[in-house]
Amino acid sequence: MSLRFPASRRLRRRFFTRDPITLAMDLLGCALVWKKGDRVLAVRLVEVEAYLGEGEDPASHAWRGRTARNSQMFATGGRLYVYFTYGMHYCMNVVSGKEGQAGAVLLRAAEPLVGEALMERRRGRGGRELTNGPAKLCQAMGIDLRHNGLDLVEGPLGIWPHERPGSIVRTPRIGIRRGRELLLRFHDPVSPYVSHRSQRKPRSEH
Template identity: 45%
Template sequence: MGFDRALLRRSPLEVAPALLGAILSVGDVALRITEVEAYLGVGEDPGSHSFRGRTKRNSVMFGDAGHLYVYFTYGMHTCANVVCSPLGESGGVLIRAGEIVEGIDLTRERRTTSRRDTDLAQGPARLTVALGIAMSDDGADLETSRIRLDVAAPLSPSLISTGPRTGVSGAGGGADYPWRFWITGDPTVSRYKASIRP
């Protein structure tokens, strides 16, 4: 189908399942998205980086849909989100996992600790390493930059599972927020990990 900014200008809860099966590519490496999480905007979603409003860190989330929001977490990991939501709102979809469909040899060089190819991009931090996404890619336009998003034909709802987001504690976490979506039975999908509350 190709890039579709209009599709991304909808609620993250609508966009997230629509991104399953889409291709995210960076240079010679391409990945088929198999797992995502939706994050809403200001005042709507306590688990979202934009819940309390705009900051220097999350400013990309307040721009137009179709850009990449990249952030650093736990002092060691980089994660990537597709910015989506109607104009004037904020939100995003975290790309949690995928299957490498092009550039497998380069990806293996980047992810030397992976035991199996299904592990190469299994989890959001592994995924950014596998694709070569860095903090300098924050704000990248997914239509015109080195990072491209090609949306696939929608999957049948019967092929999609949903459940709580991984690692979100307190408000915004648990069964009240079943905003993690994945392709049922796909071996590249990460294992669910509940947040450990202090």
């Protein structure tokens, strides 16, 4: 199997400038590719979550408006929004919508396609533990705050159509309290790399 990601097929701006829910579903099955010189890392996205704009979604970092941390969520679709959490982890999002219109898609899990050996070195683990969670995926791909604001439409990191899932399952998002009733997590049910806690017991409401 020879995996090539020619510039001609790379996803362009208008793919990303749509609403976060549509973008989330269309990102499933796509390849996230890091290309720099002769080094290539690639994964197939199998689990994502949509986060909506200011005042629309209490779980979204954009809920209470623009701040220094979340400012990339208000940028044009196709940028990368990386945040630091729990004192030690990074998570990455693909920004959706038009400039000024907040929204993003959290990349939660993926299947390794190219560069698995480097991912194993970075993770200190193998198999599905490589990329079956948002912070694990960032660690495997080498993504941190330096990459916040990167444009996926050009430059070393980009997204290519790859292999669409046979079906898409829609569930509550993971690790949030408010906004649980919105079913904004999407995953490919047959992928072994989907993060394990899909049906985790929800934390009590009050």
